[in-house]
Amino acid sequence: MTTRTQEAGPAESLAPVKPPTYARVAGVARDLVVRWGVLVVAVVVWHQLARSSTSGYFPVPTDILDTTRTLWFSGQPPFVTDLFTENVGSSLGRLLQGWALAVVIGIAGGVLIGSSALAADMVRPLLDFMRSIPSPAVLPVFLVLLGIGDNMRVSLIAFVSLWPVLLNTVEGVRTVDRVKLDTARVFGLGRVARLRHVVFPAASPKILAGMRVALSLGLNLMVISELVAANNGVGHFVDASQDYFRIVDMWSGIIMIVIIGILLNLSFMALEKRLLRWHIGERA
Amino acid sequence: MRVREPKTVLEVEDLHYEYLPGKAAIDSISFKIGEGELVSIVGPSGCGKTTLMKSVAGLLRPTSGTVRMHGVAVSQVPDDLAMVFQEYERSLYPWLTVAENVKLPLRYVKVDKGQRARRVERALAEVGLSRDHAKYPWQLSGGMQQRVAIARALAYRPSLLLMDEPFASVDAQTRAELEDLVAAVQRNHGVTIMLITHDIDEAVYLGDRVIVLTGSPSRTMREIDVDLPSERDQIETKASREFVALRSEVAHLIRRATRGTTETVEPPPEGAAAPEPTAKPRQERILP
Numbered sequence A: 001m002t003t004r005t006q007e008a009g010p011a012e013s014l015a016p017v018k019p020p021t022y023a024r025v026a027g028v029a030r031d032l033v034v035r036w037g038v039l040v041v042a043v044v045v046w047h048q049l050a051r052s053s054t055s056g057y058f059p060v061p062t063d064i065l066d067t068t069r070t071l072w073f074s075g076q077p078p079f080v081t082d083l084f085t086e087n088v089g090s091s092l093g094r095l096l097q098g099w100a101l102a103v104v105i106g107i108a109g110g111v112l113i114g115s116s117a118l119a120a121d122m123v124r125p126l127l128d129f130m131r132s133i134p135s136p137a138v139l140p141v142f143l144v145l146l147g148i149g150d151n152m153r154v155s156l157i158a159f160v161s162l163w164p165v166l167l168n169t170v171e172g173v174r175t176v177d178r179v180k181l182d183t184a185r186v187f188g189l190g191r192v193a194r195l196r197h198v199v200f201p202a203a204s205p206k207i208l209a210g211m212r213v214a215l216s217l218g219l220n221l222m223v224i225s226e227l228v229a230a231n232n233g234v235g236h237f238v239d240a241s242q243d244y245f246r247i248v249d250m251w252s253g254i255i256m257i258v259i260i261g262i263l264l265n266l267s268f269m270a271l272e273k274r275l276l277r278w279h280i281g282e283r284a
Numbered sequence B: 001m002r003v004r005e006p007k008t009v010l011e012v013e014d015l016h017y018e019y020l021p022g023k024a025a026i027d028s029i030s031f032k033i034g035e036g037e038l039v040s041i042v043g044p045s046g047c048g049k050t051t052l053m054k055s056v057a058g059l060l061r062p063t064s065g066t067v068r069m070h071g072v073a074v075s076q077v078p079d080d081l082a083m084v085f086q087e088y089e090r091s092l093y094p095w096l097t098v099a100e101n102v103k104l105p106l107r108y109v110k111v112d113k114g115q116r117a118r119r120v121e122r123a124l125a126e127v128g129l130s131r132d133h134a135k136y137p138w139q140l141s142g143g144m145q146q147r148v149a150i151a152r153a154l155a156y157r158p159s160l161l162l163m164d165e166p167f168a169s170v171d172a173q174t175r176a177e178l179e180d181l182v183a184a185v186q187r188n189h190g191v192t193i194m195l196i197t198h199d200i201d202e203a204v205y206l207g208d209r210v211i212v213l214t215g216s217p218s219r220t221m222r223e224i225d226v227d228l229p230s231e232r233d234q235i236e237t238k239a240s241r242e243f244v245a246l247r248s249e250v251a252h253l254i255r256r257a258t259r260g261t262t263e264t265v266e267p268p269p270e271g272a273a274a275p276e277p278t279a280k281p282r283q284e285r286i287l288p
């Protein structure tokens, strides 16, 4: 029947045809090469260069990985060392506190500003300005204002993470489809209900994108703030290792920072993908 | 008010609307809709039909004139009014499933949970989407999305249902099905409906009355009673003499409206061909 065919969902009609097995294996292999090939080559080149170098400041990657494992991952189950708990724990604590503060303030402020076209137009240049300040440049300001304690670090992370969340929330709220808002009004949803059921969900793709940018900015500032007068944290560990010429240790700290960054980003993307299933589906 | 008319649900009196001061989108529209009636409103493109609908819904405040529902002047969105928007894709919420879309407005109506669920169930069954509760709107075809929008309006049990060119962007077959769906709903539930359309056949086929608007800025040009039997059929009714006569009457009026006269015209003498209007430049449209 004609209507049946017309009304078949796009999901069914676009279902990919399964290719034969050998083709699938070849496909997977090609995928692996594309994704990881350059990285593997880079590490191998690094290894060769480091081996042929006589400088003690240029250790081979296998040594770095070895040291990373013994320093950070050789403890009792769950296999992390005290060094890990102490430094990764304190670093993550600062980052997540600062980021969470930025998210709460950014979303609340963004909804408030974004609810009025005039307010948004007025505030936008200021937000762009704040966002454009190179973040390490604000460190001295925070040192002067808040001293060398953890308050300074958390505030610095929050300050720098705030702008992308705020800016994206304002834009997200500003660009909610008029028809969706009018629909809600016609069906009797009040101001709060509209905010909860229309504005937030509609703005969520932009808000989450802002939160992701904020997280990586926050990671940067976490490290930078720990290079100054900290007594723990992965950034401090890198700094201290360098002071004592423990070059391989220093590199293992850098590896840890990379691992933290990648894991945070992956977890956030997984969360984002879950929350925005509708958005991904809608645009497919 | 004529004596045989039922209770008036909607009364629009000398409605005038300007988006920009001095530039009227609606010049003057007046009409009434009685309980259980389906009134079609036709008019040339851009004449202010959506503006009229939004004023009735309380989304726009009339520059002058009044809109009364159940005798009370509308100053904000009335709480027993529902609407099917012209842009149906944009009026559904893509983050909610079909059932959740229909249920959302009911969360803010005083009905208990069980009854809410039953209403959703029944409305979706009525539009033929019983098996699609858990799907998302973007997984549905245009016609099915429009059914969701209709189900949402039905579940709300409004005393007035506004429909703004609800079938303008679906294919002919789906359009006919949806028209019959609306006709059935009106017959079975006695819903009062104000249907905006630019399709003359649709206006006559579905309407108890047709109101023709002039071109922009629009005025009420004429009201035509549709004296067709209430049981209608896409093929039989549309082939009947009465239907064809009504249809050409409306078509003549629309043609005249489109050619630019904004004067209210008298009905043509019985049997006579509609007089050609004197050529007049088309009214400038106010650009958004």
Ligand SMILES: Nc1ncnc2c1ncn2[C@@H]1O[C@H](COP(=O)(O)OP(=O)(O)OP(=O)(O)O)[C@@H](O)[C@H]1O
Pocket: B019, B020, B025, B044, B045, B046, B047, B048, B049, B050, B051, B052, B198, B216, B285, B286, B287, B288
């Ligand atoms: N938000 C707005 N601001 C200014 N002018 C507007 C606005 N919305 C509509 N108009 C103008 O008002 C007039 C009537 O528009 P409206 O959308 O009500 O017409 P319509 O009859 O629904 O048109 P269509 O048949 O295309 O749906 C048009 O000239 C349009 O350009």
Ligand SMILES: [Mg+2]
Pocket: B049, B050, B051, B086, B164, B165
């Ligand atoms: Mg319109």
